[in-house]
Amino acid sequence: MGVRASCHCGAVVFEVAHAPTDVNECLCSICRRYGALWAYYRPGEVRFGGEGGSDTYVWGDRQLAFHRCRTCGCMTHWSSVDPAHDRMGVNVRLMSPEMLRAATIRQSQGPE
Numbered sequence: 001m002g003v004r005a006s007c008h009c010g011a012v013v014f015e016v017a018h019a020p021t022d023v024n025e026c027l028c029s030i031c032r033r034y035g036a037l038w039a040y041y042r043p044g045e046v047r048f049g050g051e052g053g054s055d056t057y058v059w060g061d062r063q064l065a066f067h068r069c070r071t072c073g074c075m076t077h078w079s080s081v082d083p084a085h086d087r088m089g090v091n092v093r094l095m096s097p098e099m100l101r102a103a104t105i106r107q108s109q110g111p112e
C-alpha cells in the first residue's frame with residue numbers, strides 16, 4: 001500500500017510507493033513562495049489519479065514545470081521539461097501530517 005496525497009479539492013491525487021524520509025525545503029525564489037516541501041522520486045514511482053487538470057508554470061532556464069491544481073490552486077509537484085530527466089518532486093504538504101512529522105526536513109538554496 002502506497003502513500004497517498006491529494007490537493008485540497010481532491011481533483012489531483014497521487015500515490016508513491018514509499019513514505020519520504022528526507023524532505024527538502026528549497027529556498028529558491030519560486031519554492032519559498034509556494035511554501036512547498038519536496039520529496040524526490042523517479043517519475044515511474046508516482047502514480048497520478050483524480051479527474052482534475054493541472055496548470056503549469058515554467059520559468060528561468062525552463063527546465064522544470066511546476067504543477068498546480070486548476071481548481072483549488074495547490075502546488076502538487078514539479079516535473080522535468082526534458083522527459084529524459086529521471087527525477088521529479090512531489091509536495092509532501094499534500095500528504096498526511098504524520099508523513100511530515102516523521103520526515104527529516106532539510107533546506108537547500110536554489111536559484112534566485
Ligand SMILES: [Zn+2]
Nearest residue numbers: 007009069072
Ligand atoms: Zn484541487
